[in-house]
Amino acid sequence: xxxxxxxxxxxxxxxxGARLRALCHxxxxxxxxxxxxxxxPGIDAYDAFLAAGHHGEMSWMARSRDARADxxxxxxxxxxxxxxxxxxxxxxxxxxxxxxxxxxxxxxxRDYHNLIGKRIKKIERWLREEGRPCFGGVDSxxxxxxxxxxxxxxxxxxxNCFTIRPxxxxxxxxxxxxxxxPLPYDPPLKHGLARFCGSCTRCxxxxxxxxxxxxxxxxxxxxxxxxxxxxxxxxxxxxxxxMGRWVFGCDDCQDVCPHNHRPPSGAEEDFxxxxxxxxxxxxxxxxxxxxxxxxxxxxxRRPGALGLKRNAAVVLGNxxxxxxxxxxxxxxxxxxxxxxxxxxxxxxxxxxxxxxxxSPAARRLLSPCR
Numbered sequence: 001x002x003x004x005x006x007x008x009x010x011x012x013x014x015x016x017g018a019r020l021r022a023l024c025h026x027x028x029x030x031x032x033x034x035x036x037x038x039x040x041p042g043i044d045a046y047d048a049f050l051a052a053g054h055h056g057e058m059s060w061m062a063r064s065r066d067a068r069a070d071x072x073x074x075x076x077x078x079x080x081x082x083x084x085x086x087x088x089x090x091x092x093x094x095x096x097x098x099x100x101x102x103x104x105x106x107x108x109x110r111d112y113h114n115l116i117g118k119r120i121k122k123i124e125r126w127l128r129e130e131g132r133p134c135f136g137g138v139d140s141x142x143x144x145x146x147x148x149x150x151x152x153x154x155x156x157x158x159x160n161c162f163t164i165r166p167x168x169x170x171x172x173x174x175x176x177x178x179x180x181x182p183l184p185y186d187p188p189l190k191h192g193l194a195r196f197c198g199s200c201t202r203c204x205x206x207x208x209x210x211x212x213x214x215x216x217x218x219x220x221x222x223x224x225x226x227x228x229x230x231x232x233x234x235x236x237x238x239x240x241x242x243m244g245r246w247v248f249g250c251d252d253c254q255d256v257c258p259h260n261h262r263p264p265s266g267a268e269e270d271f272x273x274x275x276x277x278x279x280x281x282x283x284x285x286x287x288x289x290x291x292x293x294x295x296x297x298x299x300x301r302r303p304g305a306l307g308l309k310r311n312a313a314v315v316l317g318n319x320x321x322x323x324x325x326x327x328x329x330x331x332x333x334x335x336x337x338x339x340x341x342x343x344x345x346x347x348x349x350x351x352x353x354x355x356x357x358x359s360p361a362a363r364r365l366l367s368p369c370r
Contacts (some may be wrong), residue, residue: 016130017184023126024084027119028268030172031085031165033152034183037078042147042157043069045216054213056221058230067142074142075135077180082123082136083145083152085163086116088271089171089260099324100277101315104225104249105171107299109271112173113138114297120175127179136177145174152185156192160203160253161218166196169260171267196259203253208242212253224250228311229303234338240314240345247278247311248300275300280319281327283312284343309339317346320353 017034024032046068055061071078089105106112116138127134139145146163149155155163155170162170166189189195193215204212211222220226224246227235235243243250254260275298283291288305295301300308313331316324324346331343 013182014184029084030087033083033154033186035081035152037071037081040069041151042144054219064142075178078178080183082177083148083154084175085172087172087267093276099280101247102245104251108273108276132179134179138175143176148176153188156189159197159215164259202256206252206256247315280312284327284331306336310342313342313346317349
């Protein structure tokens with residue numbers, strides 16, 4: 001692009017904004033909003049989250065704090081922000097029953113980092129051709145995405161810590177691109193939480209582990225999503241039974257939200273449900289490298305084979321189905337002490353379920369054999 005064209009684009013933010021919105025929509029982003037990049041939204045709440053230790057073992061959240069607090073630390077020319085949302089939510093397939101576990105909806109299809117990341121690169125290339133240096137990413141950059149989304153009016157930061165578009169829900173991924181120069185900024189939603197959540201507390205009441213500590217405040221150390229995905233160690237025993245059937249992530253606080261009464265239209269097909277339910281026995285019995293290869297290109301690779309086997313053992317214990325015993329006994333022979341311990345816990349849970357279902361007479365007959 002010539003210097004004259006670059007100068008003309010800088011003097012016509014409205015025209016550039018219109019062309020940029022059209023490009024982003026063509027790349028599959030359902031919502032495109034612009035806001036100022038002056039200062040970092042959400043940093044006070046982020047600091048309180050860190051100070052309370054609610055990030056747990058996710059040390060990268062503390063390491064990236066300073067970059068999140070000042071956009072110009074990561075991109076010196078930041079003047080405006082482009083905030084994007086891509087719908088991912090499809091209808092959950094019917095429950096297959098048996099020894100199966102539930103997967104959070106965002107992980108049903110293709111890994112969003114790869115898909116959205118590639119599309120952002122195309123938008124960045126176009127921006128640079130228009131004379132606008134930029135810096136963007138999805139979930140891997142030091143951005144507090146939901147705070148940027150709230151500033152840009154894409155949605156509001158809700159009581160369950162998700163970004164919600166009123167009447168449309170929270171079934172979308174967020175991405176942010178910082179760019180040089182001005183854009184036609186969009187207004188934020190006024191009084192978002194108070195207006196659109198109101199007195200509703202369904203999300204907090206639905207949380208099986210009581211992970212919410214306030215409006216828009218979460219103790220990640222108790223969140224099933226953190227425990228089953230980011231956590232590399234054992235799941236605290238007190239939080240295993242509340243996991244229920246969640247083998248990867250959790251959607252309980254979203255499923256009960258009135259704004260999520262139906263999936264948004266136009267959800268990206270690459271996020272269609274391929275892995276909505278997982279065969280738990282297979283997870284435990286499959287070789288680790290087979291699991292890693294099977295989930296190539298899926299968010300389900302995040303906890304690794306050991307994490308998936310650990311999670312599967314907990315859910316099998318929660319199901320209380322005695323036919324899970326062969327898989328759990330196989331897990332006792334796994335090379336990992338982490339997998340072994342969780343399988344042993346699950347077998348004890350099955351013993352307790354079996355004993356509870358026995359009649360008093362049957363328990364008396366069995367007691368001498370122990």
